[in-house]
Amino acid sequence: EAQVTQNPRYLITVTGKKLTVTCSQNMNHEYMSWYRQDPGLGLRQIYYSMNVEVTDKGDVPEGYKVSRKEKRNFPLILESPSPNQTSLYFCASSLSWAGHFGDGTRLSIL
């Protein structure tokens, strides 16, 4: 079954404590992206990757890092999380244009 898997699904943590949200896809897609979803703002892209070792900033990259060492994985790293990064995060992968999304990771930064 085609899947984009995010972990953890929920996390409550404190300001400044580094965290990583993992994303893995089993469809051999080249494109992968991270989005955050906030009430009234919709889905906004954080970072994307067009292939292994190729990443680029989206619309709201500040405070985030990503890596793409292998095709299937695209982790999102928050080196020093802050409360304004409390949000619902989605990872997506795609072969052409329409993305397959994971089920989301809800982060709460206290």
Added chain:
Amino acid sequence: GESVGLHLPTLSVQEGDNSIINCAYSNSASDYFIWYKQESGKGPQFIIDIRSNMDKRQGQRVTVLLNKTVKHLSLQIAATQPGDSAVYFCAENPWGSGGGADGLTFGKGTHLIIQP
């Protein structure tokens, strides 16, 4: 800024009726549009897409209409069912074939509520 938006944040329809969800876009260079459905607790799910060289495309119970003259996109759902209750997003790819999910700009969504 946001280039894709929805006319209504909430749409309530009777079960069995047809639903029409609207979307306006501002980038006339956009040549690919997608509708997504997002159920509670889940990620957006692809419903249907359309390229700018078409004005209508049909799927199973869904139809997307594209009016490039007024930069308007709509999603029609026939015979709405309780399982259609969700938030619906339109998205555009202003970069044409250069995209993937990296090139998408999303609207804010319309919450479709099905009345029994």
